[in-house]
Amino acid sequence: ALGEPLKVMISGAPASGKGTQCSMIVEKYGLVHISTGDLLRAEVSSGTEIGKKAKEYMDSGKLVPDEIVTDMVVSRLSRQDARERGWLLDGYPRSYPQAQSLEKLNIRPDIYIVLDVPDEILIDRCIGRRLDPVTGKIYHIKNFPPENEEVARRLITRSDDTLEKVKLRLQTYKQNAEAILPNYLNLLNKIDGNRTREVIFQEIDSILKKVEENSSSSVQLA
Ligand code: AP5
Numbered sequence: 001a002l003g004e005p006l007k008v009m010i011s012g013a014p015a016s017g018k019g020t021q022c023s024m025i026v027e028k029y030g031l032v033h034i035s036t037g038d039l040l041r042a043e044v045s046s047g048t049e050i051g052k053k054a055k056e057y058m059d060s061g062k063l064v065p066d067e068i069v070t071d072m073v074v075s076r077l078s079r080q081d082a083r084e085r086g087w088l089l090d091g092y093p094r095s096y097p098q099a100q101s102l103e104k105l106n107i108r109p110d111i112y113i114v115l116d117v118p119d120e121i122l123i124d125r126c127i128g129r130r131l132d133p134v135t136g137k138i139y140h141i142k143n144f145p146p147e148n149e150e151v152a153r154r155l156i157t158r159s160d161d162t163l164e165k166v167k168l169r170l171q172t173y174k175q176n177a178e179a180i181l182p183n184y185l186n187l188l189n190k191i192d193g194n195r196t197r198e199v200i201f202q203e204i205d206s207i208l209k210k211v212e213e214n215s216s217s218s219v220q221l222a
Contacts, residue, residue: 005086012115015125035090061168096179112184115193130155
């Protein structure tokens with residue numbers, strides 16, 4: 001492509017389908033997927049200092065302190081692969097100070113996608129979610145059961161996917177989401193996330209195609 005590599009932010013409540021859509025976007029567009037939840041869970045499971053601090057916040061459904069998360073994201077964004085292939089930022093910014101940190105560094109996306117899903121569905125999606133620790137694939141006991149027994153046997157449940165913790169995470173999301181929107185109003189694309197993952201992806205795909213076309217035509221004009 002003639003244009004700059006794509007820069008995408010994806011947001012939405014817990015279990016709105018961010019991770020699921022990100023893996024489909026990555027497969028087609030080759031962007032570098034930066035998920036703050038995944039980065040933090042990796043720190044927790046390798047028992048680092050950051051992981052030890054982050055765990056108590058994650059387990060109580062609260063946001064991990066901004067400095068910790070912002071340092072992680074900024075250093076990941078500045079790596080060469082992200083600059084060359086473009087990036088897909090999942091779960092960040094999640095608070096007003098986080099959004100301001102990016103503004104200060106002049107880091108802006110081409111598009112800001114929000115997945116919109118009703119609360120009662122979010123809760124069912126969280127409770128039924130299972131992860132494959134080998135492939136990183138996201139399953140759901142009813143919606144997307146594993147392909148075979150071997151995969152089924154190794155699936156794990158996230159420690160914050162209990163009913164009680166999901167409610168706290170949802171509350172945290174609602175307290176913070178509105179504060180970020182003004183920064184990205186002109187880039188905002190709210191998408192109905194209560195449809196099949198294929199239909200949702202089709203819509204995201206057509207939005208990203210348009211963004212790519214616009215950026216390559218503005219390069220040609222320049
Ligand atoms: P994070 O990992 O980001 O969790 P989250 O925002 O709660 O989002 P989830 O990962 O739960 O859901 P998702 O939207 O990716 O949905 P998924 O595709 O898996 O953050 C975890 C914690 O880390 C936070 O609570 C916080 O403590 C900390 N943290 C992270 N970022 C931070 C930040 N910036 N600042 C401070 N702290 C931070 O789908 C969910 C389920 O639904 C799956 O089972 C899936 O199979 C199913 N599903 C998906 N799509 C569909 C569909 N279309 N139809 C039916 N089922 C579907």
